[in-house]
Amino acid sequence: MFKKTRINLTILNSIVFIVIISILGSMIYSYIRLYVYRDADRSLQDMVGRVGLTGEIPKFGGQGRDPHNNIIVLIWNKNNVLINKDDIQDNYQNHFIPHTYNKIQTTEVDGYYFHTISVRATINNQPVKLEFIRNVDIERNILRRLLLMMLIGGALGIILAIAAGLFLAGRALRPIKNSWDKQQRFVSDASHELRTPLTVIQTRGDLLLRTPEATIQEKLPDISIILKECRRLSKLVANLLTLARSDSNELELERKEFNLGELLRDIVEHFSEVASFQGKTITLTSAPPITFVGDRDRFHQLIVILLDNAMKYTDDNGLIELSCFETKNHIGLTIKDNGIGMKEENVGRIFDRFYQVDKSRTKSESLGLGLSIAKWIVDKHAGKIKVESKLGEGTKFEILFSKRKKI
Structure with a gap:
């Protein structure tokens, strides 16, 4: 599909380029042609004016001279018989019989080109026709070379275009x-992720239907699995909707001031109970009250995603450190754990949708969408997120929000 589109775009661009070059080339050639012939035509018109003022008719110079190297005047009677036959070769005479007057014409004789202009006059009380002839081979050769150069240049230009x-x-x-x-990839991964819980729900539901006489207590494990997969499916759909709306810019931030330290304390207080149950510790280090301008709900979602991620990849008795700080130009946030960490080549991909680092290395289930949403929230707040991780030593997320940038 993209190959065909690329070819179509190239053809369209080439056609536009050819049309533009053709128009510009025609305009340039026409202007230069007019400019080159202007001196030759002006010399003819000056000769006509001079003869009209003085009455003197210049002589060509005798039989045998080539007319393509001179400006000459031919005198014709009313019957188109040349009077000054000695001024031009016999084999050229029939080509110059005048038919149009007071207008410059182009005449070709044996490969030579001439501009001519004829006027009516009277000599010795006899009506005659005066024809002024000027050779334009030099001008024509100049234009021919120019046209050749323009054609070659145009051809090269088309190839380059x-x-x-x-x-x-x-x-x-x-x-x-x-x-x-x-x-x-997103559609494919989403289909796969949606298919998994749906398959589990369908399978467990079929098992329930096979034994309608069984009690709820007997089928409690199946029901529990169905509910678990329903919650997982609900979370997945919510995350997918968030990402889809973020891609189409349908989600707007509700910007307002809030106390960042207070928000972090509320979140840590909630997570501390879960962490304590798992044998993990969460600490919070906060500077004096920091006022942040942004979407409080989205910022709450950001911290929850990062803390939840740290909880998943930190072993029992692990430590998770959350801190925020403020400088002259930035407001910063760090989340550091001493968990399993990851390889350096994986760090650059953790914000890709549905990307998960080696599922076998953790017991927790992950959809691979949380960090993508976190990255989107940071970007919408004009922030930057940096990740440092070493395999077996832990991971550190550092987020900086500029005070000068408006979100």
């Missing part, structure tokens, strides 16, 4: 192709 069109079309389509590929 096609090559550049292919290159630029490829670059222009690259982000679209990447977005398309991501969307395809």
Whole structure:
């Protein structure tokens, strides 16, 4: 699909380039042609004016001279018989019989080109026709070379335009192709993630239907699994809707001031009970009251995602440290754990949707969407998120929000 689109874009760009070059080339050639012939035509018109003022008719110079190297005047009687036959070769005479007057004409004789202009006059009380002739081979050769150069340049330009069109079309389509590929992977992964809990629910439901006489207590494990998968499915759908709306810019932030330290204390207080039950410890280090301007609910979601992520990948008796700080230009937030960590090559991909680091290394189930949502929340607040992790030593998330940028 993208290959065909790239070719179509290249063809369209090439056609537009050819049309523009053709129009510009025609305009330039027409202007130069007019400019080159202007001196030759002006010399003819000056000769006509001079003869009209002085009455003197210049002589060509005798039989045998080539007319393509001179400006000459031919005198014709009313019967189109040449009077000054000695001024031009016999084999040229029939080509110059005048038919149009007071207008410059182009005449070709044996490969030579001339501009001519004829006027009516009277000599010795006899009506005659005066024809002024000027050779324009030099001008024509100049224009011929110019046209050849323009054609060669145009051909080279078209080849370069096609090559550049292919290159630029490829670059222009690259982000679209990447977005398309991501969307395809997103749809595929979402279908897979949705299919898994649905399959479990369907399987357990079929088992329940096979033994309608069984009591609820007997089927409690199946019911529990169904409810667990329903909650997982609900969470997955909610996350998918969040990401889909974020991609289409349908989600707007409700910006208002709130106390960041107070929000962190509320979240830590809630997570501390769960952490204590799992044998883990969460600590909070907060500077003096920090006022933050942003969406409080989304910021709450951000902290919960990062803490939940730290809880999943921290072993029993692990330590999770949460801290916030304020400088002259930034408000910062760090979440550090001493959990299992990850390899360096995985760090750059953890914000990709549905990406999960080696499921076998943790007992917890993850949808692979939380950090994608966290990254979106940070970006919407004009912040930057940095991740440092070492395998077996733990992971640290550091987020900086600029005070100068408006969100």
